[in-house]
Structures are given as structure tokens and as C-alpha cells.
Amino acid sequence: MSYEEKGTWAYLVAVAGAYAAYLAIILGRLHTAPAAEVSYGWVLLWTTVASVAASTLGRTLIETARPSDGRRSDARDAEIYRYGEYASRWFVVSGAAVGFVLALAKADYFWIANAIYLGFVMWAVAGSVVKIVAYRRGLRLP
Amino acid sequence: MTKPTKITNAIRALRFTHGEMTQAQLAENVGVTRQTIIAIEQGRYSPSLEMAFQIAQVFRVPLDEVFQYPDGDGGRLDV
Numbered sequence: 482m483s484y485e486e487k488g489t490w491a492y493l494v495a496v497a498g499a500y501a502a503y504l505a506i507i508l509g510r511l512h513t514a515p516a517a518e519v520s521y522g523w524v525l526l527w528t529t530v531a532s533v534a535a536s537t538l539g540r541t542l543i544e545t546a547r548p549s550d551g552r553r554s555d556a557r558d559a560e561i562y563r564y565g566e567y568a569s570r571w572f573v574v575s576g577a578a579v580g581f582v583l584a585l586a587k588a589d590y591f592w593i594a595n596a597i598y599l600g601f602v603m604w605a606v607a608g609s610v611v612k613i614v615a616y617r618r619g620l621r622l623p
Numbered sequence: 624m625t626k627p628t629k630i631t632n633a634i635r636a637l638r639f640t641h642g643e644m645t646q647a648q649l650a651e652n653v654g655v656t657r658q659t660i661i662a663i664e665q666g667r668y669s670p671s672l673e674m675a676f677q678i679a680q681v682f683r684v685p686l687d688e689v690f691q692y693p694d695g696d697g698g699r700l701d702v
Contacts, residue, residue, distance in 0.1 A: 483657075483658040553656070555655040556655065556670075558656070618667065619667030619668060620667070
């Protein structure tokens with residue numbers, strides 16, 4: 482497994498784990514208060530920061546346990562990266578579009594922020610999955 | 624989503640006939656990761672034209688001795 486593929490795995494686990502933690506906290510709060518009164522801002526920011534830190538730490542731990550031949554990326558890594566970002570772009574577009582519609586409908590900030598956040602998370606998760614599949618099964622662009 | 628390439632190659636045989644060159648040595652000469660050489664050998668990745676020429680240069684053979692494309696209607700340009 483190349484250095485870049487390990488990094489993709491670490492990023493996927495970190496992002497999915499951070500969002501699961503965010504959901505667990507926010508869903509717990511939604512049981513006791515209506516959405517408009519739920520405090521979510523700091524939880525959202527901290528889980529985002531935590532996902533970046535966990536991704537970096539995870540990559541370091543994987544490298545320590547199973548060192549790569551080198552840390553440079555090459556043309557294949559770049560192509561797989563671009564392919565993953567291209568294939569998953571609709572999630573972030575969808576998140577923004579749903580947030581826009583919710584804003585037009587004068588929905589609470591809670592729902593707008595969470596729609597956009599979910600879009601970013603799905604973009605990151607889907608992009609990582611596509612990249613890992615490309616690393617494992619091969620990449621042949623149409 | 625992703626399909627295996629139709630391009631076949633003789634990299635493994637060429638490595639063997641060139642002093643049993645390792646994948647790591649070939650990767651170093653071409654300037655890519657060992658995983659990329661493995662992916663090309665296994666037909667999981669089609670290299671760029673530039674990378675294909677670089678691989679052929681390492682073995683000092685023409686490009687079509689390294690990479691082959693099957694005859695058929697897929698890649699033919701009718702004029």
C-alpha cells in the first residue's frame with residue numbers, strides 16, 4: 482500500500498469517525514431540546530478540527546506500523562486524487578444546494594448548517610471510497 | 624466505475640531479462656512509486672504516454688516491445 486493510499490484510509494476513517502461523534506452528541510441534544518435551541522456550532526467546529534488531527538495522527542501511526550517505501554506521490558496518485566474529487570463533487574454541490582433551498586425557506590440555521598456539513602462529509606467519504614477502489618481495483622478513465 | 628485496461632505489457636519479462644531488475648529499481652529509474660509499477664504490470668493502471676516512454680527507455684527497447692494493444696475495433700481510427 483502506497484503512502485498516499487494509507488493517507489486516504491486515515492482520512493476516510495477520521496472523517497467518518499468525527500461525523501459519527503458529532504451525530505451522537507447532536508442527536509442526544511435533540512432529545513431534550515428543539516432544533517432551534519440546540520447548541521451545535523462549537524461541536525461542529527471541534528469535530529472538524531478533530532477529524533483533521535485524527536487524520537494526521539492516523540497516517541503517522543499507519544506509517545510507523547507499516548512504513549512505506551517512500552513518501553513521494555506520483556502521476557498515478559495525482560490521477561486517482563483528481564478522479565476521486567471529480568466523482569464525489571456532487572455531494573458538496575448537493576449540500577450547498579439544499580442549504581440554499583433551506584435558507585430560501587427561512588429554515589432554522591441548525592438545519593442549514595447541518596445540510597452543508599453533511600454535504601462536506603459525504604464529499605470527503607465518497608471521494609475517499611472512490612480513491613481507495615481506484616487504488617485497489619485499478620483506474621481507467623473513460 | 625473503473626475498468627481494467629486493455630493495454631498489456633511485457634514489463635515483468637523485460638525486468639527478468641534485464642538483470643532481474645526489481646520493481647523498486649524500475650520505479651526508482653522511472654521516478655514513480657513501486658505500487659505504480661505493480662499496478663501497471665497487473666494491468667490495473669494505464670500509464671501516460673510520457674511514463675510509457677520512460678519505462679521503454681529504461682529497458683532501451685521500442686515502446687511497442689513494452690506495451691501492446693489488442694487488435695480490434697476499439698482503438699482503430701477509420702479514415
